[in-house]
Each structure stands twice: as structure tokens, then as C-alpha cells.
Amino acid sequence: MRRSEGVGLFAKKVYAYLKKVPKGKVTTYKELANTIGSKAYRAVGSALSENKDPVKVPCYRVVCSDGTIGRYSAAGGLKKKIELLKKDGIKIKNGKIDLQRFGFRF
């Protein structure tokens, strides 16, 4: 029963696709999962929480589908995530992101 593919094949795909997101843009958990070919929105987030390569995998670039920041377990916490996003050139409005402008579509 190959329930788990080593470290989790699913997570691997998440990392791979996330790396494709251009700088200055963000993606949502839903879009990411959909691109991979699954609807495991939650699994995507869980995979990112494991985040083995924070440098290669900018998890801060992943936000909720409604534009909210979501969560950030890495150093600095949610606050740091917002800072990083702003640094990428993403404008945050009242704690929310304009997915119309910054939401990257695969």
C-alpha cells in the first residue's frame, strides 16, 4: 500500500510548482493543488509546513484563495511573511492581497 511515497510525492510536486511561481506574484493553495491534479488544498499547506528548503521553496508566496495571507510556520511568523511579500513588490491591502493583480495562474 504505497500510501506514502517516501517524503510524500504530493509535497514534492508542491515544491516543484511553487518554484515556478515568478517573483512578485503569489499563488493560492487551491490553484497549486489544482495544478498538481488534486484537490488536497489542506495537504498542500501541510506539505509546506514541512518545508525542507525554505530558500528554494518560498512558502510565503502561497496565500489563501480569498487573498488572506494564511499562515506561516517559518521563522518570523506571519508578520515576516507579509514583509517578504511586500519586498517582492506585492501590495497588501488591509491584510489581504489583490489576487486579481498578483495571483499567478499556471
Add this chain to the structure above:
DNA sequence: CCGTTGACTCTTT
């Protein structure tokens, strides 16, 4: 294999 959990999302109160 089953039950619980979770960086989610959608619909209904």
C-alpha cells in the same frame, strides 16, 4: 486499514 488532524475552501446561518 481506520480514525484523527490540518499553512484549505465553500456554503449556509
Add this chain to the structure above:
DNA sequence: AAAAGAGCCAACG
């Protein structure tokens, strides 16, 4: 607007 409920899927014990 905010909270609660239902649905979704992968990882873990």
C-alpha cells in the same frame, strides 16, 4: 461581517 458546518485529500499513528 463573522461564525459554524460540510467537503476535500494526504500524512500519521
